Amino acid sequence: MNKPIRRVSILVMALFALLLANGTYIMVFEQSSLNANQLNRRARDEDFAQNRGSILAGDTAIAYSKPSNDRFKYQRVYPDGKMYAPITGFFSYDHGTTGLENSYNTQLAGTDDSLFVRRMVDLVTNQPPQGASIQTTINPAVQKAAYNALGDQKGAAVAIDPKTGAILAMVSKPSFDPNTVASHDIESANKAYTKAVKDPDNPMSNRAAREIYPPGSTFKLVTTAAALEKGGLTPDSKVASPNRLLLPGTSTYLSNENGESCGGAKITMTQALDVSCNTAYAGIGLKLGADTLSNEAGKFGFGSRHLSDLGAAASVFPDDINESQLALCSIGQYEVAASPLQMAMVSAAIANDGVLMDPYIVSEVRSPDLQVLSRTKPQELDRPLSADNANKLKQMMVSVVQNGTGTAAQIPGIGVGGKTGTAQSDPTRKPYAWFTAIAPSDDPQIAVAVFIEDANIPREDIAGGALAAPVAKAMIEAAVKK
């Protein structure tokens, strides 16, 4: 009977070898994917208990971890949480992470490859591991000015340094307090999360970068840029400005704001922008053609995603449009949709001699011992218009604030250029109010876009100039030293 016993022994050896091979597979080869699984509470709890690095705006921490005496050793704290929520996002137990907490998770947690050496040192010296800190480009003064100036209005504001593309401010209202969602009291955190998600006002949506809206007349800046670049027009060129314009192929007439005249049958481009003349711009757009306009919008950044750190949405200029749709698109209606970030980029490119810089919000990642692990270099994205034309367009924007619809943004001692917008998205709801601005006009340091979704004032009063321009003004005042 020894032969079969030997064979059985070999079978047993094979079975045990299978156990070991399978164990190795799970515990070594599958380890990282199992640990990364969302359902894995072991990994999630450890992540949640980590001493994460801070997120900084200027010198102030807008998110940091402080020791806590519960099962998760560190509590994430967001001073001024509501103000910075669209930037920091939140770090929650059951609902993951958003914002920079999400996009820089590995650096903040200290698990990134760039922190490998540091981690090894911590391991050897038996120090609790600590994450890297994230330096944002946010200017707290501008952020605060925008946040306060928006008040209780639903909307968003973005400020960009036109020379670098650095985001100086990003506010979205209404906001939520990330502290409530990051609480170690999981039940109350879940309640806060559910409440925010169910809130019809969507406090968790980042209106500044992740939502797109019809930009209304602020889009006329793009149309103007295309006209200067490709249409052979100058600020002084006369363009037709009828009181109403029959939309080609339809029986619908396009009229101007409040049905008024733009100041004559033919006015200059500058005047047309000053008064935001719809018929004039529809005419310019029809003359330029859909391809030219679409191309110019694309050069300003429409159609592609920017600021991936915050998962910004791509703005849209529709394809395959007919003449009447082109006429509407030229004035920022129909299916044109832009994020406030995109409109700030348009102004920023105009302010920066026609050079569009790639927007960014994180300038540096620093290890716990303050060593710089990575630094963002400003990058040129495109050149939507020549320096010459950019200067002309900038002067036209200054004229809008001096003589046109944007007078509310005037600041004594600082040359401000801007453009208002009012977009009718749906007849049953209030129009959107927009304002985008650059300042100071001789050496622009800031480009701003303000968007107000649903202002609590009577409908006829809504205009970018009245509602959005004061917010832009407050932001410029905070940014520009007189």
Add this chain to the structure above:
Amino acid sequence: MSATDNPAMVTVVPRKRRTVEMFLVLFASALSLAAYAQVDLNVQGHLPTNLTLVAVIAFVLPLLAHAAIRWRVPYADPVILPCATLLNGLGLTMIHRIDLINDPPSTGATQQLLWTVLGIALLIVVVAVIRDHRPLQGFTYTLGLVGLVLLLLPLVPGISSGDVGGAQIWIHLGPLSFQPAEVSKVLLAIAFASYLVEKRDVLALAGWRVLGIDLPRARDLGPILLVWLTTLAVLVFQNDLGTSLLFFGLFVTMLYVSTQRPGWAVIGLVLFAAGAVFGYFARGHVRIRVAIWLHPFANINESYQLIQAQFGLAWGGLLGRGLGEGRPGLTPLARSDFIATSLGEELGMAGLFAVIMIYGLIVSRGLRTALACREPFGKLLAAGLSFSFALQVFLIIGGVTRLLPLTGLTTPFMSQGGSSMIANWVVIGLLLIISHQVRRPVATTQDVDPGGELIFERPGQVSDSEETQAIPATRGTGGTADDDQPTQIHVRGGHR
């Protein structure tokens, strides 16, 4: 040496190796105790308050078993007891560690300790009272009947605990609940062994030959079909895939070993496949088990425990989180079905593999005893017990590590549960007494004709077997056995 002192009488005294066993047992106890202390240090921040008591228990219990072995079966294999001691100790430590997750701590380890005491007591009974396995051969049908009844007992209304965790494998008598299949396993192994020894010549008769394999005669298929149907009944009515597999595997293997005919193994595999396919289609329970094995993340509610176990293993990684530093409590049944993954989480791949290797050591010692055994009953019994032990370890650890569909078997000596604990200590007792009979010097004195040719034989190489190998005389003089196997001296042509 006696052989040289008196050339006419040869006395062979194999080394008993009891002192080696004692030191190994002390080492196993010390290791378990250290693990126990480490659990409290890591979880509570201080040494266990009952450390002295635990230390006394940890050393005294296995030493009692050791003393019984030294007294009654001194030639028994010296590695088996220390291995079982270490597994039992680590199991108790792990259960204690999981006890501490609850506040106040649960008392699983204390209950398990009581079962351990009972198990070791039974081992001592087996070693001291039964002492020789051969008389067990006389109870073939009694043991077989009792084994089958026990196996099917959970189906009896009144004492059945009903459906627990999808399977109906528990009975309750008063306050005690019991998994009778564990005890049945030992009884049926003995019954199978003696039955097969009796019938193996008939069973080995060739019937037809298919594809180069000699298949048994059709009329001899009766017993295998009976066992097959019983295991199918276990599968269908008790929903217990693991026990069904274990028993059928045990029987087929013993059949193959006793008849030396691969045909039986082939028939067994075919019947098993048929049973498995039937089970898959007839029982939703089996289907679910297979589905969550193949796609654990497709239905996270049904495969929750399996997914958690995988996470636990991954969390343990190569070296583990450390005793008390992991989170085995997140896996349901962490102290019973999933104790292997709890170990993997806290002791890592290294620790889990060490435990698997200790199981392997017990199995290899058992199979080695089977190889060395000179009479068919002991051979078959040792092989059967070792193989079923190995199969059980494979099925349960393979199940919790997602190598196989999960079956509700116990992890020998480790998972919480009394029936398994006492049954496995009895298995260890049986292996010990068989190994004692195997290694015990047979014919301690023999007449030696000085003119005869000396042939040295290793035990287990019975001279009339086809595997007899004469070991060259250059190996040494008789009686100077330098390994732990006794050396026998036969004298060819020396009989008068």
